[in-house]
Amino acid sequence: MNMNKNKKIILPVLIGAFCTSVFAGTSFKDDSNIQDYSRQYVEMLVNEGGIQGYTDNTFRPQGTVTRAEFLSMCYNSFYKDVKSTTDENEYSKIVEENGFDKVWNGAANDMLVNSLKIGLSKQYIGDEWNKPITRAESAHILYSSITKLSSENLEYKADTSIINDWNIISQSEYAEDISALFSWGIVQGDANGNFDPDNTLTREDSAILICKALKPELREVRTVEKDPFNTVVKGERGVKSIKNLIKTAFEPVGKVMYIYGGGWNEADDGAGIEALTLGLSQSWLDFTAKQNADYNYSDYDYEVNKSLIHDGLDCSGYVGWAIYNVMNDGRGYVTNSYKMDDMLKDMGLGTITDKSKITEHKAGDIMASNCDDCKHVFICLGQCDDGSIVLLHSSPPGVQLTGTYTPDGNKNSQAIQLASEYMKKYYPDWYAKFPDSSRNASYLTHYDQFRWTALSDEEGYRNMTPKEILEDIFTENQ
Numbered sequence: 430m431n432m433n434k435n436k437k438i439i440l441p442v443l444i445g446a447f448c449t450s451v452f453a454g455t456s457f458k459d460d461s462n463i464q465d466y467s468r469q470y471v472e473m474l475v476n477e478g479g480i481q482g483y484t485d486n487t488f489r490p491q492g493t494v495t496r497a498e499f500l501s502m503c504y505n506s507f508y509k510d511v512k513s514t515t516d517e518n519e520y521s522k523i524v525e526e527n528g529f530d531k532v533w534n535g536a537a538n539d540m541l542v543n544s545l546k547i548g549l550s551k552q553y554i555g556d557e558w559n560k561p562i563t564r565a566e567s568a569h570i571l572y573s574s575i576t577k578l579s580s581e582n583l584e585y586k587a588d589t590s591i592i593n594d595w596n597i598i599s600q601s602e603y604a605e606d607i608s609a610l611f612s613w614g615i616v617q618g619d620a621n622g623n624f625d626p627d628n629t630l631t632r633e634d635s636a637i638l639i640c641k642a643l644k645p646e647l648r649e650v651r652t653v654e655k656d657p658f659n660t661v662v663k664g665e666r667g668v669k670s671i672k673n674l675i676k677t678a679f680e681p682v683g684k685v686m687y688i689y690g691g692g693w694n695e696a697d698d699g700a701g702i703e704a705l706t707l708g709l710s711q712s713w714l715d716f717t718a719k720q721n722a723d724y725n726y727s728d729y730d731y732e733v734n735k736s737l738i739h740d741g742l743d744c745s746g747y748v749g750w751a752i753y754n755v756m757n758d759g760r761g762y763v764t765n766s767y768k769m770d771d772m773l774k775d776m777g778l779g780t781i782t783d784k785s786k787i788t789e790h791k792a793g794d795i796m797a798s799n800c801d802d803c804k805h806v807f808i809c810l811g812q813c814d815d816g817s818i819v820l821l822h823s824s825p826p827g828v829q830l831t832g833t834y835t836p837d838g839n840k841n842s843q844a845i846q847l848a849s850e851y852m853k854k855y856y857p858d859w860y861a862k863f864p865d866s867s868r869n870a871s872y873l874t875h876y877d878q879f880r881w882t883a884l885s886d887e888e889g890y891r892n893m894t895p896k897e898i899l900e901d902i903f904t905e906n907q
Contacts, residue, residue: 467633479506490633497558528555565626572606593622614648667757671793683856690731692746700761716740747823766806767799770879778883796876817844819895
């Protein structure tokens with residue numbers, strides 16, 4: 430795929446009117462349901478004839494848009510004044526071969542025939558046009574409308590750093606279309622910079638996209654701060670090493686609360702959008718900023734309110750997010766905590782040692798427990814001289830660095846001292862509210878051990894103590 434192109438963009442005659450017209454407000458029965466941020470775009474597109482209401486005088490702004498409906502909006506906005514040159518025999522043949530009569534009882538035939546000849550969309554047959562359009566599919570139609578039906582010169586230079594879920598998009602047949610829309614400032618993504626290519630579109634979302642395609646002054650290219658979340662330690666996307674796993678796992682420390690189900694999708698069967706995102710989620714930080722020392726995760730039950738899964742991470746959501754950012758391969762890595770080691774082994778990424786046979790803990794080990802009293806998963810930073818271990822995990826109240834007791838139960842272990850020292854120094858706001866950096870000795874004996882073969886260890890972290898690792902990471906980031 431060639432991601433650097435110069436494209437000829439033709440802005441149709443209606444652009445002139447768009448720039449100078451004063452648009453009347455809409456008078457739909459459900460006008461009050463149109464959100465403030467989208468109202469001006471809806472009014473623009475309605476006034477220009479790009480979109481209409483329904484026969485009952487409703488607009489249904491949050492209604493899901495089908496492929497045919499989105500194509501119709503683009504067609505009416507960019508192509509409405511161009512006459513078809515298709516003769517009657519060719520026209521009838523195209524309609525019959527593609528089942529266009531199944532779309533709106535044939536009312537869409539002119540649009541579908543003309544769009545097919547121009548190449549505005551991937552070609553769908555019959556009822557396929559009536560299915561909800563994905564954001565990726567809409568990007569393709571919009572990109573085609575701009576590049577095939579306009580004539581302004583616009584340079585297209587891809588900057589995938591402004592697309593936070595690019596590793597997912599890059600595998601799509603519409604990657605170039607999406608990248609171009611970002612480059613031109615027609616789309617910016619959600620609050621986290623994700624495009625969410627498989628999500629559907631609403632009618633008001635469609636109005637925003639098409640208006641920005643039509644009116645250049647509405648566009649705004651997304652910019653990305655070097656470190657918008659002021660992370661103390663930051664990993665590198667796609668660097669498959671033990672050191673990078675640990676650095677990446679530090680990013681949410683002190684910034685993300687524990688939410689049971691956090692990091693999962695709403696179907697509760699795999700990774701959610703946050704665990705399929707490169708970098709931190711703004712929703713995590715916003716939720717954490719509202720919490721105090723009295724935070725109790727049981728007050729935030731995702732089974733009562735599914736939206737809570739977007740506000741924090743549970744143990745497997747956290748480990749899955751960290752692995753996703755390290756592997757950067759588009760695959761999800763969230764499963765039940767006690768299945769995490771088996772999942773990674775089945776993916777061919779490493780080996781498992783049963784808890785009864787573990788003789789040492791090393792940096793990068795993924796520790797998973799199936800015990801009834803501690804179903805949990807964490808990332809190990811290694812073992813101290815007194816037998817205690819330092820670990821990173823999401824456990825109430827949130828993502829944190831902690832240390833275990835010694836094997837004989839000493840609560841003043843080297844691991845706890847180290848964890849407390851670093852949490853207090855580098856995460857003072859969190860430590861002031863949640864100063865307990867200790868975990869009991871069950872963390873030493875109740876967990877099977879997954880050890881990576883897919884991650885390199887050129888820095889020798891597996892042979893370093895937790896103290897040496899922490900000094901190396903935090904000195905490097907000062």
